[in-house]
Each structure stands twice: as C-alpha cells, then as structure tokens.
Amino acid sequence: MFLEFFIWGAWFVTLGTFLPQNLNASGFEIANVFSTQSWGAIIAPFIIGLIADRYFNAERILGILHLVGAFLMYQMYSAPNVGVFYPYVLAYMIAYMPTLALANSVSFRQLTNPEKEFSGIRVWGTIGWIVAGLSISFLGWDAEGGIKEGLLRNTFLMSSTASLILGLFSFILPKTPPIKKSVEDKSSISELLGLDAIKLLGDRNYLVFFLSSVLICIPLAFYYQNANLFLSEVGLANPTGKMAIGQVSEAFFLLLLPILFTRIGFKNTIMLGMLAWAVRYLLFAYGNSGELAYMLIIGIALHGICYDFFFVSGQIYTDAKAGEKYKSSAQGLITLATYGVGQLIGFWVAGFISEHYKANPTNDPFWQNVWLVPAGIAAVVLFLFAVFFRDKKIAKG
Template sequence: MKKSIRIRLSVLMLLEYFIWGAWYVTMGTYLLTSLDVDAVQVGAAYANLSIAAIISPIFVGLIADRFFSAQKVLGILHLLGAGTLYFISTVQHFEGFWWLILLYTLLYMPTMSLANSISFSQMEDPGKEFPKVRVLGTVGWIAAGLLIGFMDIESSYLTFRIAAACSLLLGVFSFFLPSTPPKKQSASLSSIVGLDALVLFKDRSFLVFFISSIIICIPLAFYYSFANPFLNDIGMDNAAGKMTLGQASEFLFMLLMPFAFSKLGIKKVMLAGMLAMGCQVFIFCFWRCGLRNLDVVYGNCAAWNML
C-alpha cells in the first residue's frame, strides 16, 4: 500500500471515530442535565444505535456495495449526518431528540462498514496493515474525549456541533479517498439481510462465540449509557477526558493484535480480553468509588440509583 493512501485511510479512521466519540460518551450527561429526562429515556436514546446497527448492514449490502462507489456513499452519509447533528443540538424536547438520534445513527452506522471496505480494498495484507490504520480511530476517540473534557462541555449542545463540524469535514474529505467501485455481483435477499449466516450456528464454537459476545455487550451498554453521568455525579473533574484511559490501552493492544494472534491464537486473545473487561468493571465499581464509601454510592448517587 502506498504511503499517500495509508495517510488518507488513517485520516479517515481518525475523523470517523472522533465524530462518534464527540457525542456518544457524554450524551447521557447531556440528556439528564439539559433536557431533564429520566434514566429510561437515556436508555431509549442509546438503544437507537443498536437499532441502526441491525438495519445498516442491509443498507450497505443492498445499495452501497452494488450500485455506488463506497467513498461517494460515505461522503453523502457524513454530509447528511452533519446536518442532522446540528439540528439535534437545537432540539429542546426529548421526543424530537429521540427521532433525530435515530435518524443520525441510521446515517452513521453504515459509514463504519464503508470505511472498513474502502480500507481493505487498498490493502495487500489486511491482517498486518489494517491495525496500523484502524488504530488512528482510537486516537480520534481519545482526542474527542480529551477535547470535550478539557473544554468542560459534557452537558452542552456544543458536543453535537463539534461532531457536526467534523462530520462535514469528513463528508468532503471522503470524495478524495481512493476509488472503491461497487461490486458487480448478484445475491439473494437472504444473503443481503444475513439469513445465510444462520447456518454458522451449527458450529458449536461459533455458537459459543455468539452467546459470549451478547453477554459481554450487556455491561458495555450500561457503561456507555451511564458511566459519564455517574462520574460527573460523584464529582470527578474532566470525566470525559479521564474515560479515554480505556482507549489509551486499546491503542497499545490494537498494535499488538497481529503479534498476539500469531502467538496465542484468537481464542486465547478473546478470553484474555473478556477477563480484562470483567476486571475493569470490578475495579470501576469498587476500587474507583471506594469500598468505604459504598453507602454513599448506593444511597446518594443518583446516577448509580438509575442502574
């Protein structure tokens, strides 16, 4: 892969995940403080990302991959997303906010698959080259968290406007990415919506992997919905910036993944990751808050009571 292409793909990943990190981590804090919603409504807002993640592969498989160049679809989606993010920042009521977040997530979620598709199409050895490009996405997420935290705007509509400005920038930049023409191939509706993949459940190893993935995503969903409001509620300064410590470790291990896969194999790597996540949740709940202050945490912390 040429150096100029690698730089453009790295910028793509940097901006792609900066946009997501700019609004997603602190959305719970914004809703609870600025729109005066309850915990159920916060969960409903975050659930839109999951809804979009289910629908977006159909969009990508049915339209983007077969009729249009991936970089053009990526650019259009980010331009539309920029406008949507701006309107989200102006909404004063949760009902309108919920529908706009649903619209935005439907626009954003396909862009991750498209960004990966554009990257893979330019790589001779994706297993070795992709982690070096994708790691810039982690840098973008960290940069967004640090910016939001140090600006002290976690409960402000400005988080959405910063994401909107970055989405506009990436929308324009996308048209200058390497050309990734549509794939001229026919496919059945079942393959487009993923029904053909159900045969994989006959493999016991895949079934265990699938169930484990679902289980581990449950605490992750609660973490992103309520971690930032919780940390702000207990008085932590620059909570968004400090939460990027998790992505800082991700940066290191993303670079180590090719080596880990070759030496340990995917099963041991995934098991180590799951154990590490369990340790993270334990430390987050008991060490960070302090075992001696559990009465305060359970009794007085509004964010904890929401859970």
C-alpha cells in the same frame, strides 16, 4: 479514519451525561436514545449490501451520508427536549453506522497489502476518538460548571462540523466503484445479514460462544450508557479526557492480542476478557474520586482487555470457524448479534436498572447498586462459558 471516529467520539461518550443533565431524560428515555446505535447496526447491512455495494461508488455514498449526518447532528444540537431529540438521533445512527463499513471499503480497495497496511490507517480512528475526548475536557464542557451551563450541547455542533468536513472531503477520495458481480454471485438478503452462517450454531462450541457474545453485550451497554455520567457525578476531574485512556488501552492490547492468543488459547483469552468486565464494574462500584480514584482509572484502563480480548478474539474465532464459504456471512451474523440484538437488550436493561434504583433506593450508594448488576452478569456469563465451552483446535475451511 481520524474524522470518521472523531465524529463519533465527539458526542457519544458524553451522551449519557447530556441526556439527564440537559434534557431531563429518564432512564428509559436514555436507553431508547442509546438503542438507536443498535437499530443503526441492524439496518446498516441493507444500506451497504443492497444499495452501496451494487449501484454507487463507496466514497460518494460515504460523502452523502456524512453530509446528511451533519444536518441531523445540528438538529440534535438545537433540540429543546428528548422528544424532539430522539427522531434525529435515530435518523443519524441509521445514516452513520453504514459509514463505518464504507470507510473500511474505501481503505481496503486502495491498499496493495491490506493485512499489513490497514492497521496503520485504522489506528488514526482510535486517535480521532481520543482527540475528541481530550478536546471536550480541555474546553471544560464536561466539567461541573460546563454541564450546568449547558456547554455539553456544543459536542453536537463540533461533531456536525467534523461531519460536514468529512462529507465534503469524501468526494475527493480515490474512486471506489461497486464490484461487478455475476448473476450467480449476487448476495441475498440472508447472506448480507449473516443468516447464511446460522448453520454454524449447530456446532455446540460456537453456539456457546454466540450466546455468550449476546449476553456480554449487556455489561458493555452499561459502560456506554452510564460511565461518563457516573464519573461526572462522583466528581472525577476531566472525565471525558480520562475515558480516552480506554482507547489508548484498546490500541495497546490489540497489539498484544496475537501473542496472547497463541500462548494461552482462545478460551482463556475470552475468559480473561469476561473477567475484566466483572473486575471493571467492581472497581467502579467501590471506587471514588478521592483516595480511591485509582480504582476508577484502572476500571477505565481495563477497556482494552474487555473489548479486545472478547470481541476481537471472537471475530478471529468466527473467521476460523466459518471457513472460506461463510466468512462474510459469519462476521455479519456476529455483528448483528452483538451490536444489534445484544446491545439493544443491554441498553434496555441498563435503563431499567437505573430507574429501579432511583425509585427504590437502598442503604448502599446508587451507583454501587447499578454497577454491581453488570459485574454479576459478566461473572455469570464467565462461569457458563467456562463450564460449557470445550477448547479445541479450530479446523479452518
């Protein structure tokens, strides 16, 4: 788990800075590169459901995908321009995104009590992401001088090395063979993609939640695509290391979530998450690296509320609404909607907004204009959810 998320955090956080600063990528080119994550999320169920779950041990395909990833990551390190870089990052994301589910599968199959034991293992993934960010800032790769010297390119070499290590290590993980299924139990493509659970959208409340999930991914994409570049350009010291505060916050609020969920209910928890998105971007819009640097730090620290209170709460809500029959399909549907469709739209919108304000500057600062857009989108989604969602007790089953 440590290596799985170290690999991702070692290059993805600084990607939004690397592309324009070192490869001279435009806003639309940056959006296309970030969109590869969404394409990977859309294609991943086919790889896992149609190949890994049926024919191969999970640990072996995990190893193969990470070895392939190590090669592709090295090609990204060597790419001279965004045109050469793009095919490699697309292939890499198609290879990497399935490993998230495979790593979970290997873990769950070896545990006697996953509900109690898994969180203690998964937290090492968060630690891996944090260590990756702190390492980049410690080595000075994300400092102004390091960026000018092209040192951010080393993040891909670091990630490639970690991927190689994890790829080899995966082959000595406990054997996790495919679960033999009866003819009647074979999963269809529609089930793997979560389409069997589409009938849940007939419930008005779930439809409102589902559409809100897609729309709130637009502000989320702005953070992934622009945050590191923004913090670097406004002059915040050690931006990548400071962004690790968001992962610390995520781990903390994940522990707090069950208590809050019980006390204030699903609707209020979700709305708190949406409100945090709007507040975070207002802090980014009006903060600076000087006397108002605390606004930027608070904006980063809000990541735990933004992510946990909306997305994790949403997974719990989806699980409860689906009942036993559609549990897996429903989680597949919401994942496809958020990481797939929602963020795909979000990355494109973020790229469009950046290009628009570069081509049409106003009297206000560029980044202020950019951050007010996702703040406004989050506020609108919050309003619509508050009006149309009716909070009521969820009947399981």
